[in-house]
Amino acid sequence: MASKPGTTPTAESNSSKPNEDNGCLEKRELLGSPDCRKTSTCASSLGSEQAKRPLQGLKLASHEVLEKAQLTGRLKCSNCSGSRMFYCYTCFSLVGVSQRDIPKLKLPLKIDVIKHPNETDGKSTAVHAKLIAPDDVTIYTYPCIPEYEGERHNVVLVFPGPGAVAVEEMSEQLLEIAQRRSVSSFEEPCSKRLKRDEESEDTRDAESKPNACPLQRVVFIDSTWNQTNKIITDERLQALLQVELKTRKTCFWRHQKGSPETYLATIEAIYYFLKDYHVQCLSQEYQGEYDNLLFFYSYLHQLINKAKHSAGKL
Numbered sequence: 001m002a003s004k005p006g007t008t009p010t011a012e013s014n015s016s017k018p019n020e021d022n023g024c025l026e027k028r029e030l031l032g033s034p035d036c037r038k039t040s041t042c043a044s045s046l047g048s049e050q051a052k053r054p055l056q057g058l059k060l061a062s063h064e065v066l067e068k069a070q071l072t073g074r075l076k077c078s079n080c081s082g083s084r085m086f087y088c089y090t091c092f093s094l095v096g097v098s099q100r101d102i103p104k105l106k107l108p109l110k111i112d113v114i115k116h117p118n119e120t121d122g123k124s125t126a127v128h129a130k131l132i133a134p135d136d137v138t139i140y141t142y143p144c145i146p147e148y149e150g151e152r153h154n155v156v157l158v159f160p161g162p163g164a165v166a167v168e169e170m171s172e173q174l175l176e177i178a179q180r181r182s183v184s185s186f187e188e189p190c191s192k193r194l195k196r197d198e199e200s201e202d203t204r205d206a207e208s209k210p211n212a213c214p215l216q217r218v219v220f221i222d223s224t225w226n227q228t229n230k231i232i233t234d235e236r237l238q239a240l241l242q243v244e245l246k247t248r249k250t251c252f253w254r255h256q257k258g259s260p261e262t263y264l265a266t267i268e269a270i271y272y273f274l275k276d277y278h279v280q281c282l283s284q285e286y287q288g289e290y291d292n293l294l295f296f297y298s299y300l301h302q303l304i305n306k307a308k309h310s311a312g313k314l
């Protein structure tokens, strides 16, 4: 498959919401995200220089280590012996690059990526997330996926669809699900309360905030558009609240002909989701906290662009 529409075809082309971009842009500015305009212009049709170079201005660790590794060329993965550059997409490990030379992030949420078994590994950008945030990202190969039963109030699936909600609506929806859950199970809230009493003041404060987002885990699907259907209709995922990223335009270099530009590469979807979560759910100013998720992606993007330039295609 030539390109991955990614996990997150979004609704920019949805003509029923013509002002989505502008509304969103204004809202984000009010919330004080300093570089929101940059990424939002990527998503809008303003056609500015920034829109053409959406990966500019990220707070990234130095790419020097990748430049050096590139000069060395491909090496054998010590685990599977595959010929690789930078990392092994089969073993999710670094190749020719050491762990201390690349950035490591702690994410505010756990990320589960569900990969289609036929997905060509080398094209998947999900591995980038695993390499940069190894403690918080887990990659599963379908059909071996976790059970999310009983976690509907704190797990969401990032995937577009008629029932999908925007990130800003997510907290409210999850709180409603949590509430319904408490009502339907009389025993559970009691034991929860008891447990909470034993917890620290801080935890109790955070939990008692009326609008605190209960979200703990986010599920992404890493698959081409054609293969996604089987995964998305799996009953283990059906019950989850679906969230869609509505205004982001892909910078993915393997953009699939005919697919909307709002189909994101998996790493883009993870990055944009976390950014939105940070601003809208944690109510914090975004200061580049998750930019390094795009450490490999932005470097590869640059390489591809240079190659296109020299081939006269740009």
Ligand SMILES: [Zn+2]
Residues within 6 Å of the ligand: 077, 078, 079, 080, 081, 082, 088, 089, 090, 091, 092
């Ligand atoms: Zn390997």
